[in-house]
Amino acid sequence: MDPKVWIGCLACYNDGALVGEWFDALGAGEIDLAQVHAGSPRRLHTSCEELWVMDHEGFGGALKGECAPGDADRLAEVLADVEDFECDPFAAYLSYQGSAEVDESTVSDFRECYEGVFDSPADWAGEYVESTGMLHGLPDEVTSYFDMEAFGRDAFIGGDLYSVDAPGLSIYVFRSL
Numbered sequence: 001m002d003p004k005v006w007i008g009c010l011a012c013y014n015d016g017a018l019v020g021e022w023f024d025a026l027g028a029g030e031i032d033l034a035q036v037h038a039g040s041p042r043r044l045h046t047s048c049e050e051l052w053v054m055d056h057e058g059f060g061g062a063l064k065g066e067c068a069p070g071d072a073d074r075l076a077e078v079l080a081d082v083e084d085f086e087c088d089p090f091a092a093y094l095s096y097q098g099s100a101e102v103d104e105s106t107v108s109d110f111r112e113c114y115e116g117v118f119d120s121p122a123d124w125a126g127e128y129v130e131s132t133g134m135l136h137g138l139p140d141e142v143t144s145y146f147d148m149e150a151f152g153r154d155a156f157i158g159g160d161l162y163s164v165d166a167p168g169l170s171i172y173v174f175r176s177l
């Protein structure tokens, strides 16, 4: 991902003039008024003060809507640590957690609580039961009574886990920290 932001001048915008430029999101917090007005026939005005990210691309769904350039900068810095294969679940994680509070621990928190992508809570339960070996050694007459769906459902109802919709009716499953 190579996130970019379109930073515009709010005062000019409110005055009916779209003044802004595309910049790399990394470093967006350092962009100043002069840089934003440089390519515009409209001169930097004394009322020009606040810069705002009005459009963006390459955030892989991790950024929704508009924000301050500094927030986009911080998010881009965090995204630089996210591997390509993690982008979608990470964006889902942020959509649940909110992307306003991202910092250097956000990616490690995500990796700690991301369980994977599953078809359903029962699908998650099947893999969990298998990986923990909690039914190993028990006779089939016992394990056949184990209710995978109820076990999965309870884990979500109890608040240990939560899910965010994934493509194709799947769910990203996260463990509550």
Ligand SMILES: [Zn+2]
Pocket (backbone or CB within 6 Å): 009, 010, 011, 012, 013, 019, 037, 043, 044, 045, 048, 049
């Ligand atoms: Zn302006």
